[in-house]
Amino acid sequence: MxxxxxxxxxxxxxxxxxxxxxxxxxxxxxxxxxxxxxxxxxxxxxxxxxxxxxxxxxxxxxxxxxxxxxxxxxRGVVFQRYSVFPHLSVLDNVALGLELPHAPLIGRLFGQRKRLARQEAEQLLCKVGLGHALDKYPAQLSGGMQQRLAIAQALVMKxxxxxxxxxxxxxxxxxxxxxxxxxxxxxxxxxxxxxxxxxxxxxxxxxxxxxxxxxxxxxxxxxxxxxxxxxxxxxxxxxxxxxxxxxxxxxxxxxxx
Incomplete structure (x- = not known):
């Protein structure tokens, strides 16, 4: 099939x-x-x-x-225009994708679950070459780095x-x-x-x-x-x-x- x-x-x-x-x-x-x-x-x-x-x-x-x-x-999606959250750090942009499905009302996890989500987001960001920019904001990134961030956002949900x-x-x-x-x-x-x-x-x-x-x-x-x-x-x-x-x-x- x-x-x-x-x-x-x-x-x-x-x-x-x-x-x-x-x-x-x-x-x-x-x-x-x-x-x-x-x-x-x-x-x-x-x-x-x-x-x-x-x-x-x-x-x-x-x-x-x-x-x-x-x-x-x-289904993950990446557009030409960067679909990132400008007010969030690189790490938070990706971790949010893991937190929202489990906490749709407040959009945040706490304790051990939050630490695990951020660890998983960090591993993916390292994989796409953004391990050095976890605390930066999208406006501080080059175009190529912003697109790497958008790809990480799409992939974090597997x-x-x-x-x-x-x-x-x-x-x-x-x-x-x-x-x-x-x-x-x-x-x-x-x-x-x-x-x-x-x-x-x-x-x-x-x-x-x-x-x-x-x-x-x-x-x-x-x-x-x-x-x-x-x-x-x-x-x-x-x-x-x-x-x-x-x-x-x-x-x-x-x-x-």
Missing amino acids: SFIQVNNVWQQYGDHVVLEGLNLSIAEGEFCTLVGASGCGKSTFLRLLLGQESASKGEILLDGQPLAAQPDPS PRVLLLDEPFGALDPGIRKDMHTLLLDLWRETRLTVFMVTHDLSEGFSLGTRLMVFDKVRIDPHAPYAYGARITYDLPLNAKRTEAQRASTAQLSGVIN
């Missing part, structure tokens, strides 16, 4: 059709990069996967079950799916390269299924194990919004890396089960 199954999904806002007839089968652990012209529905598809929106038609299944109609801990909407678009080329290395290392270690929107075709080819091109194949100049985008190309990439990831997933699943 596929990990994620997309069955004849359409998304339409009034008379404006954005996506039409999407059909996909995604195995667990794939790294899918999504490319295409601006406005062709890539980010809309990401919002459908996140649960921010519901499809106008069709269905998306996760492990054979309908995708939850709202964001939940199984999601099964990571959704990335042009996460490195605002970064300098050198920093982007470092972020690519970090992301691939985290992907190999966590066995996450990743969907990443990018306008950089070379980034899509170098990072993904699968590249999907979104494009409109039908255009009516008299009704520009009558047709939506489809996935016109679905290309397997980096075959050796894909097989290694699948072997690792299978091996670890055997140990867990």
